[in-house]
Amino acid sequence: MKKFNVQNTYQLPISGKPSTQVNVLADPDVISVSPESLSLIKPKLLKKQGEKVQIGTPLFFDKRNPDAIWVSPAAGVIKEIVYGPRRVILRVDIERDKKEAVVQHETLDDAALVAMEREALVDRLIQGGLWSSLMVYPFKVAPKKEVVPHNIYVTVDQDDPFLPESDVYFDGQTEAFLLGVTALKKLTTGQVFVGVSNENQVVYPKVSSVVTHIIEGAYPANDPGVFIYHNKTDQKDNSAWGLRAQDVIRLGQFLSTGTYPIDRIYTVGGPMVKSPCHVKSREGVSVEHLLSGFSLTKGKTRFILGGILTGRQADKASALSVREYGLNVLQEGQEQTFLSFMRLGAERSTVSRTYLGGVMQKAAYAMSTVVNGGHRACISCSACPEMCPVGLYPQLIMKSLHANEMEEAVQQGLLDCVDCGLCTYVCPSKIELGSDFETAKKSLFEALEQ
Amino acid sequence: MKFLNRIFESIEPQFLKEGKYAKYYPLFEGFYSLCFSPKDVTKSKVHVRDALDTKRFMTIVIISLLPCLLFGIFNTGYQAHLAAGRSLDLVPVLLTGLIEVLPLVIISYSVGLFWEFLSAVIRGHEINEGFLVTGMLYPLVLPSTIPLWQAAVGITFGVIVGKEVFGGSGRNFLNPALTARAFLFFSYPSYMSGDVWTSLLVSKDQLVDGFSGASALAIAAATQAPQSALVALQDAGYTLQNLVLGLVPGSIGETSVLCVALGALILLVTGVGSWRTMLGCVIGAVATVSLFQFFATDQTIPFLNLPLSWQLSMGSFAFAIVFMATDPVSSPSLNSSRFIYGILIGCLGMLIRVINPAYPEGWMLAILLMNVFAPLIDHVVYQRGLKRRVPNVI
């Protein structure tokens, strides 16, 4: 068992951490699929409005990679297809039947899986709609069918503010996880590395037979990309696959039951949520549905699907996509303060020690979405490299990108960036480092695809 | 305060994109954000942001400069009264100091801000708070005897040539305050390198007996072998205690090691100043002085043999390494190169101070020179670091 320590990590001291209590939600009448939220894909719909679908019916695929198929997480009639600007497909709303029909595949146990041909397994996963949940680094897109990864990296824990905790989503799912790992082992000729946080006492004993690494560090130490970065010794691992435990569990569930797994554990958290906790519901529920049973603090709110440092902004009608496991609710904006920069600032959260709040290092501050300053040129304060979990110098990469030196930026490690958002969070000049990197990676990806 | 905010809000539309005064948006933003925290909310995936902004960053530097400023006001008055043989009571001394120093501070800020605003409007970029620091640093490194017009010319040069021609704050590689100071040094050497550092309140022949006005540096540099520099300094009335306290002639804000140390403490505790740079400078200076002492004999210049404690407490060493060398924009960007950068400044500054008597003080030139080399240090250190990474290229 290897152990590694991720040097630059940060536990965002924000209030509203979900407790491990699990609320069970009733199923909503409408389930939605959100192709638009999946980055770097060109979705092509396979069904039209008014058509009937079952749980597991292919719904759309990626034009660039037809093996990446997403299937319907509900059975019923496609009620509406919501388009956004430039005809991007925002949402496919499915009105549920009373009795939901399921597309049934063969069931497999461990022995049957081990005996299975790799190719047959790949086909099964593609048809089942789970191939699309695998992620190839550095672009984090689904793999092409013929690609055999050098190694596969799986992280057990989730340290984002706030996403479900492993203790909760592993409950009753250990078997599924282990089956999922077995499946992954068939997919690679290399190894399946499984990393677990050193603070994890509950899950570790259950899965210790497959764990290869103990990971030390706060957010985002348990990101698969960080795991790859810390373990890679040669360039082949740059295109390794990286997965979160929740997706591995889904693989296992699919293979053992032969049906597309729709049950999910979510978190509802953030400073605006009163008594935040975990929620058991199903894939494709709307923000509004997820919030039923929760009360929010009064005020202007922002809904974030996914982590507070990585998620997408949404409204009440939006639905959580297949890759989103959490809803965070923050206060939108803040009352302006007079001579704000001259205050002691005991209530302010900062990594630095420039405000009292940064010196006291309280565990939780009720942060809002305010930017806390105007946009300025980089002052070379060197705060960003101190936050980067993969040892980059974000300020230098940003400067290369602004000078249109893409090649230089790649040399500097742009593709190692795991989009954790910590450099953007910390920058006193309020430079959007993360978006710059994301845009650059996107254009790189598109150039490569052509 | 609601009232004030409402005024800002009511005039804001005129400065926005379609507004009548859209060109002056940087000005408006500058003032608005000075009074009230901006109301902008995050738009990207990083939904919350650290409370620190550049305004706070620079405010901390200004706060850390306050002890030097206040003491500088006092000392300017004190030295002037001492030379003229006037009362050394606190109030008259402070008054004299204020009369001498305040105009310089005001000139520095108003002229500098004028250029800053002008270039912000022309370029359409935001007003960078870095100037608030430059505007304060600059008068503190001037002798109180400097004519106001020269101070104004200096800061103009500093802002325009030191900063704006390179694309404004953040892109400049020279420290603007030092650029301004260096400009004055080369353009008006009589004021900047002469012996007279003390504002004279009376005509020369009325000065008290024994007043030379020479700074400790000038004395140490002028000492001829086989005389000892230490004895020469002591003969001129200097004591180590004086130097540390700062009750000696010199640039307005640079004399007191104690006040600089106080400022350094603030910078280090808040993490705004780089401890690596400061430590590097000290190590460089100590090493160089030790080297001097090792080679010093009766024949060499006596300055070589001056004790370390004196070397570190005279002139502008302390001020320069704490406030000038740590300017993040003109320093290297990598932490490890900051250390190297500091050491080089320490060595070079001490060398210029002791070996080259033509320049009364080496720090200004040493730092400016290393400013120029900062990108190179970064490059070398960075390339070495890159070798340790597994490349992730396509």
Ligand code: SF4
């Ligand atoms: S560059 Fe920024 S977003 Fe990317 S990994 Fe480093 S800190 Fe995170």
Ligand code: SF4
């Ligand atoms: S945190 Fe921002 S201002 Fe500081 S070095 Fe990085 S990019 Fe520049």
